[in-house]
Amino acid sequence: MNQELAEELHRRAEKDEAARYHVLETRHDTEMCRIDAENTAWLERVIVEHGWPGISIVGELGAEEAWLLAQHADLSPAFQRRALELMKTAVVAGEASARRLAYLTDRVLVAAGEPQMYGTQYTNDPDDSNLRRQPVADPERLDERRAAVGLEPAAEYDRRMRS
Structure with missing residues (x-):
């Protein structure tokens, strides 16, 4: 397991969720969009380097958090479609x-x-x-x-x- 990658996924997922709660409270989504764009770019780099961050790489929680970042990558539909295809393969392999x-x-x-x-x-x-x-x-x-x-x-x- 890649502990460093799992910890970074966790940090980013926590920021993602905090930004969404902030939007519910304030109705301002600028910060959420910025965080989503940063997380998407980061996850794209991770995928290039490691492939889909599945359970054997980042653990069950990390795999859930990788999904969360892809789920919220709405500003990049092409990346979301790519993540979907990678995740389909990961599910078949028991990795997601x-x-x-x-x-x-x-x-x-x-x-x-x-x-x-x-x-x-x-x-x-x-x-x-x-x-x-x-x-x-x-x-x-x-x-x-x-x-x-x-x-x-x-x-x-x-x-x-x-x-």
Whole structure:
């Protein structure tokens, strides 16, 4: 395991989360966007040097944090798509979470204007009055797809998102 890399992932993930809480409190996302851009550039360099930072390289927590940085790389859709492909391979190899892959899959699809597969992505009206799930492909089989990757039923997730 690469302890130094795991520690840097942890530091960056903590900064990422703190920036998101700050946005909730202040409605200003400038700092969050700056942190996301820094984390994306850093993760791109890590991938070039080490490949996808999977469990055997950075441990389970580090692999989750690598996913988090890729999930929040919205300012770089091409990188997010690349991360998605690398993470698919990592899941097959047991190096990443299928559950987290579902979130990144949906994020990439929604960013491309396509319906999501797992129902993990929501949007809000500009005035925060209406939280709603982004469109889903084949909604009749949504819970089946969610269960296959270890996600709770869509109705339960929807309740949690709204609370």
